[in-house]
Amino acid sequence: MSKAFGFVAYGGPETQEFLDRPVPVPGPGELLVAVHAAGVNPADWKVRQGLFGRKTPVPRVLGLEAAGVVQVLGEGVTGFVIGDPVFGPALGGAFAEHTLLAAAEAAEVPDDVSFAQAATLSVAGATAYDAVAQLGLEAGRTLLVLGVAGGVGSVAAQIAVARGVTVLGTASDQAREYVASLGATQVRYGEGVAERIRAAAPDGVDGILDLVGGEDARAAATTLRPGGRLVSTADQATAAGLGGEYVRRTRTSAVLAELAALVAAGAVDPHVSETFTLDRADEAMLAVESGHARGKVVVEIR
The missing domain is CATH 3.40.50.720 (NAD(P)-binding Rossmann-like Domain)
Structure with missing residues (x-):
């Protein structure tokens, strides 16, 4: 099983709780990733509130962006190998020990970029x-x-x-x-x-x-x-x-790779202002939902 943090009904923070779910299985074109860090965004609490719709069944894992290490390659995936440090938009939630990334929207984490920094790049x-x-x-x-x-x-x-x-x-x-x-x-x-x-x-x-x-x-x-x-x-x-x-979103690995290169070169600092462990994910959500967070808030899993 894989520990995760999400919500069991659409609504306020009181609907959030920890969840145990099976380790996800990557489909064609997907990567299974052991998550090291996940970015927190205003969209997370808006998803929980149902402001983007309520069609997705609950319970639902929170978190839209993740960085970690490739564990399993889905069918047809090229350009990555098991053990690669990667980041990208999370499929099915990022506040978890494991998540899935679409290979076409993922990029490698450069040596000079931390998992916490990389985890902030896919959305904001x-x-x-x-x-x-x-x-x-x-x-x-x-x-x-x-x-x-x-x-x-x-x-x-x-x-x-x-x-x-x-x-x-x-x-x-x-x-x-x-x-x-x-x-x-x-x-x-x-x-x-x-x-x-x-x-x-x-x-x-x-x-x-x-x-x-x-x-x-x-x-x-x-x-x-x-x-x-x-x-x-x-x-x-x-x-x-x-x-x-x-804004027109491109959602490609090329954009993420360019962003990571800018961070590695020192041209962009994601300004990770606060980090929380997974067992304090509720506090991370509150920091962003309060509207007072400056820069980026990150949940660190490993």
């Missing part, structure tokens, strides 16, 4: 990479990241800075130093945000990555230069109403 990191690529800003341009202190925003800012883009990011004043550590300039969010953005970028911004939606996104959009682009992960309707686009 890859979303950030795809969004920055979609914006297509050249060196010397200015990017505004709404919600820069979270998991997606932190990585997006660093990728953009590595490409020679000037980055502004909305966050609380308490996060000013953290935002500066990303290579970005903090702008306080909330009422009057458009005026503060204009003060930091008098000529406007060339691109906006919207991670928050709502009134801040509508206000910030007024600072976009003619011909500028807006990409959102927060709200498809708002993005479309502002003339922008929703």
Whole structure:
């Protein structure tokens, strides 16, 4: 059996509990992985709440991204061998001693990258990479990241800075130093945000990555230069109403490999802010669900 943490009914934290499940068997194109670390994301508690639908039967294991060591190769898998350190989106839950990865969406963990770092890249990191690529800003341009202190925003800012883009990011004043550590300039969010953005970028911004939606996104959009682009992960309707686009996800091993290479080179720090053992997975969920986590939270299994 394989120990896991998940939920037994859709709802609040009270539905979470530890589960014992058979060790998963990889199907064609899949890898069985002994999990060393799993990233925690806001989407985890939203899945538990049923905000993405309630069709998947419960009990259900939580966790969307994992890093570990290959134990078994599914039929037709090439490019990996047993014992390889790998990471990717988890099939069937990552907060577990074992999980499955789709080989086409998995990548090897480089020597200079920890399992905890790698476990943060498949969801927030890859979303950030795809969004920055979609914006297509050249060196010397200015990017505004709404919600820069979270998991997606932190990585997006660093990728953009590595490409020679000037980055502004909305966050609380308490996060000013953290935002500066990303290579970005903090702008306080909330009422009057458009005026503060204009003060930091008098000529406007060339691109906006919207991670928050709502009134801040509508206000910030007024600072976009003619011909500028807006990409959102927060709200498809708002993005479309502002003339922008929703983020297009690629979900390939190539993107994960590029992200891992950026981490290995020191160009991107996933900023793992807190780690919890599997038996404290409920605390890890609470840290993210509270909305106060900065950077990434990780559950370490081994």
